Amino acid sequence: MPRHKEFVDRIAHAPNRRGFLRTLAAAAATLGGRRLSAGVPVPVPLNVKTQGKSRVVIARDAGLRGSGSSVDSGRLVKLLDRAMQSFCGCDSPLEAWTRLVRPGEVVGLKVNCLAGRGASTSVQLVELISERLQQAGIKDIVIWDRLNSDLESAGFRLGSKQRGIRYIGNDSAGYEEQLSIYGSAGSLVSKTLTRTCDAVINLPVLKDHGIAGVTLALKNAFGAIHNPNKYHLSVGDPYIADVNMLPPIRQKTRLTICDGTTAQYEGGPSYMPQWSWPFNGLLVAQDPVALDFVGWKLIEDERARRGMKSLEALGRKPSYIATAADARHRLGSNDPSLIERMEV
Amino acid sequence: MGKDWVQYEDGRNACCDSLPRMASAELSAVKPGVLPGGLAGLSLSRRKFLEAAALPCLASCAFAPAARGAGFPASPPAAEKDSRFIVEAKFYEKLPYRKIKCKLCPRECVIDDRERGYCGVRENRGGKYYSLVHSRVCTAHVDPIEKKPLFHFRPGTLAFSVATAGCNVNCKMCQNWEISQVRPEQVPSNYLPPRDLAALARQYDCVSIAYTYSEPVIFYEYVQDGAEAGRANGVRNVIITGGYIQQEPLKEWCKAVDAIKVDLKAFSEKFYKEVVNGELKPVLETLVTIREQGTWTEIVYLVIPTLNDGDQEFRALAKWVKSNLGPDVPVHFTRFHPEYLLTNLPPTPIESLERAKGIADAEGLHYVYIGNVPGHPAESTYCPRCRRVIIERLGYIIKQTHMKKGRCGYCQQVIPGVWA
Numbered sequence: 092m093p094r095h096k097e098f099v100d101r102i103a104h105a106p107n108r109r110g111f112l113r114t115l116a117a118a119a120a121t122l123g124g125r126r127l128s129a130g131v132p133v134p135v136p137l138n139v140k141t142q143g144k145s146r147v148v149i150a151r152d153a154g155l156r157g158s159g160s161s162v163d164s165g166r167l168v169k170l171l172d173r174a175m176q177s178f179c180g181c182d183s184p185l186e187a188w189t190r191l192v193r194p195g196e197v198v199g200l201k202v203n204c205l206a207g208r209g210a211s212t213s214v215q216l217v218e219l220i221s222e223r224l225q226q227a228g229i230k231d232i233v234i235w236d237r238l239n240s241d242l243e244s245a246g247f248r249l250g251s252k253q254r255g256i257r258y259i260g261n262d263s264a265g266y267e268e269q270l271s272i273y274g275s276a277g278s279l280v281s282k283t284l285t286r287t288c289d290a291v292i293n294l295p296v297l298k299d300h301g302i303a304g305v306t307l308a309l310k311n312a313f314g315a316i317h318n319p320n321k322y323h324l325s326v327g328d329p330y331i332a333d334v335n336m337l338p339p340i341r342q343k344t345r346l347t348i349c350d351g352t353t354a355q356y357e358g359g360p361s362y363m364p365q366w367s368w369p370f371n372g373l374l375v376a377q378d379p380v381a382l383d384f385v386g387w388k389l390i391e392d393e394r395a396r397r398g399m400k401s402l403e404a405l406g407r408k409p410s411y412i413a414t415a416a417d418a419r420h421r422l423g424s425n426d427p428s429l430i431e432r433m434e435v
Numbered sequence: 436m437g438k439d440w441v442q443y444e445d446g447r448n449a450c451c452d453s454l455p456r457m458a459s460a461e462l463s464a465v466k467p468g469v470l471p472g473g474l475a476g477l478s479l480s481r482r483k484f485l486e487a488a489a490l491p492c493l494a495s496c497a498f499a500p501a502a503r504g505a506g507f508p509a510s511p512p513a514a515e516k517d518s519r520f521i522v523e524a525k526f527y528e529k530l531p532y533r534k535i536k537c538k539l540c541p542r543e544c545v546i547d548d549r550e551r552g553y554c555g556v557r558e559n560r561g562g563k564y565y566s567l568v569h570s571r572v573c574t575a576h577v578d579p580i581e582k583k584p585l586f587h588f589r590p591g592t593l594a595f596s597v598a599t600a601g602c603n604v605n606c607k608m609c610q611n612w613e614i615s616q617v618r619p620e621q622v623p624s625n626y627l628p629p630r631d632l633a634a635l636a637r638q639y640d641c642v643s644i645a646y647t648y649s650e651p652v653i654f655y656e657y658v659q660d661g662a663e664a665g666r667a668n669g670v671r672n673v674i675i676t677g678g679y680i681q682q683e684p685l686k687e688w689c690k691a692v693d694a695i696k697v698d699l700k701a702f703s704e705k706f707y708k709e710v711v712n713g714e715l716k717p718v719l720e721t722l723v724t725i726r727e728q729g730t731w732t733e734i735v736y737l738v739i740p741t742l743n744d745g746d747q748e749f750r751a752l753a754k755w756v757k758s759n760l761g762p763d764v765p766v767h768f769t770r771f772h773p774e775y776l777l778t779n780l781p782p783t784p785i786e787s788l789e790r791a792k793g794i795a796d797a798e799g800l801h802y803v804y805i806g807n808v809p810g811h812p813a814e815s816t817y818c819p820r821c822r823r824v825i826i827e828r829l830g831y832i833i834k835q836t837h838m839k840k841g842r843c844g845y846c847q848q849v850i851p852g853v854w855a
């Protein structure tokens with residue numbers, strides 16, 4: 092590890108209110124540490140809403156694994172394309188991706204790798220997303236999570252030379268020097284998010300979590316801060332919602348694609364093969380709350396199908412999802428009547 | 436009472452022992468002329484500090500990594516996976532599916548494989564639980580024992596003070612959050628095994644080793660081994676802690692060390708829940724156990740405007756101390772300064788500290804101090820019988836003592852503490 096590369100330059104003061112506002116203003120004026128030159132339009136958010144509803148696409152392919160146990164790449168790319176086209180209402184995958192990102196941007200793929208192979212974002216899926224991004228004109232893709240070792244244990248080859256693709260653990264990039272504060276959350280945010288990436292695509296896994304109930308779009312933001320261990324109290328509520336309010340996380344996340352090729356209904360976040368099932372699907376949404384709400388229900392359905400108690404009965408109902416939707420946070424919608432659940 | 440209190444430039448919260456922003460020996464340079472003559476007894480140490488700074492190993496230890504604007508140590512940070520720092524945890528229970536339950540502090544984290552506990556320094560690896568911070572020292576200083584503060588423990592001596600990263604609570608007013616609220620790999624550290632710790636303490640003329648700054652509970656195994664090495668080398672050991680620990684490990688501590696200072700952060704569960712992310716009850720149990728075990732203890736109570744500064748709370752605290760620990764346990768009411776997540780409150784008015792002291796005195800506590808207000812008369816120790824000053828302090832300086840063999844030099848009253 093390069094000397095002092097990680098965190099050692101964080102001689103940080105908790106900012107006073109004025110300092111904090113100054114920081115916010117600076118953050119707002121700067122994207123990815125580089126000011127956008129005048130005239131370069133900031134990409135328009137997809138803003139996919141149908142009659143005021145948040146769209147959540149659930150794309151599935153029962154034949155995703157062919158006759159074997161591993162995912163067929165050819166079918167996975169078709170599944171990804173179908174999911175993206177349905178979400179954006181486009182005729183071609185390229186059109187969907189070009190609505191999401193603009194050439195010249197540095198796009199981060201926030202994977203979830205803590206559990207190692209089996210219950211982490213699949214390398215295959217990340218490769219296909221990277222390919223599509225490159226076709227959409229993205230020349231700099233950053234695949235990132237908390238630790239280089241986590242990325243490696245999930246199967247990403249950090250040493251491999253792939254054009255336009257970088258792998259960065261927060262342990263090598265370091266964290267901002269100033270605390271970002273919202274509600275119960277006071278954290279240093281990863282420099283990969285604040286300085287390197289212009290936009291982030293959030294790539295969580297569809298799975299159960301022993302403390303928070305489920306770990307999906309909202310919980311994956313814990314990989315962007317220095318102190319996630321402090322926020323696992325009381326089912327992560329309100330911590331998970333508060334962390335998602337931190338400006339860099341809120342402002343830079345463009346889309347969530349939840350990896351449900353292999354999902355897990357119990358025993359998470361560690362990989363527990365006995366509680367995994369081939370969901371053979373992807374969830375796509377811009378509204379992280381709606382995605383979490385839908386994903387949570389999918390996990391509950393699977394638990395019920397197998398005769399297991401609900402998460403609520405076990406004292407780990409993911410109440411942070413409702414908190415994220417409340418009037419203070421307004422991170423999205425957990426009201427089924429305001430979610431367009433689109434199964435394709 | 437005059438209002439010309441000596442102000443430290445860094446005005447830190449003396450709740451947990453504050454991490455100096457400069458080497459302790461340099462404190463005499465703060466506001467020249469206000470602390471006449473510098474920090475008594477530390478001139479030798481100061482020289483040794485400067486010598487030490489020239490040595491590759493100690494340079495990083497002699498100055499706080501968190502010293503703002505000071506830059507970071509010259510020696511490289513320890514490798515993240517350095518196996519020298521990793522020892523199996525002493526108190527945990529194995530659960531099915533490679534999970535574990537930590538039994539070190541009352542939080543009792545249940546942790547999945549590859550995950551860490553709330554403190555961030557203990558990790559489940561394949562169903563076994565490990566401390567990642569044994570001998571992984573992220574800060575080391577030579578401090579006066581008065582800075583801990585321990586006022587009835589070898590006054591005027593030096594404590595070789597060490598910490599690792601991590602903490603099992605998350606106080607919103609933490610002054611040392613740059614080391615306490617981070618993971619060990621997020622702060623540069625040095626390998627300082629117990630035998631070297633003890634040797635350094637001796638080399639720097641320290642009577643004791645202080646485990647402090649962050650939270651010694653979470654580097655428990657290192658404290659135990661350091662204390663054993665210290666004792667074997669004739670060095671005492673003191674712990675500065677929030678007291679959020681289970682009874683079994685606590686009792687082992689009591690046997691291993693010579694004094695435990697407890698930061699009692701408030702006298703209400705509400706405060707502990709909302710500001711500390713902990714609980715009051717186990718901390719009170721800690722205090723009772725320390726007394727029962729016969730280990731010297733003192734209490735620090737950081738008075739925070741509007742949050743824990745009510746008369747009723749002060750009175751309830753004083754009554755509890757008197758009836759559960761006795762009137763001889765020193766209580767230090769110290770001044771808050773805005774830090775970390777509590778930057779919206781002003782520093783504690785001196786009047787609040789004096790009000791707290793007045794209430795505790797009236798309830799019959801014998802040794803009630805005011806801290807973090809250098810020059811205040813309530814920094815000094817008064818004989819509870821003849822009321823004369825028996826240890827006169829100015830900041831961390833002992834100006835004069837009138838004690839003989841643990842007794843008041845004027846009236847022979849026994850003064851509790853560790854004096855020799």
Ligand code: SF4
Pocket residue numbers: 537538539540541542543544551552553554555557602603652653
């Ligand atoms: S010592 Fe750490 S891991 Fe153990 S219970 Fe306390 S916070 Fe959790």
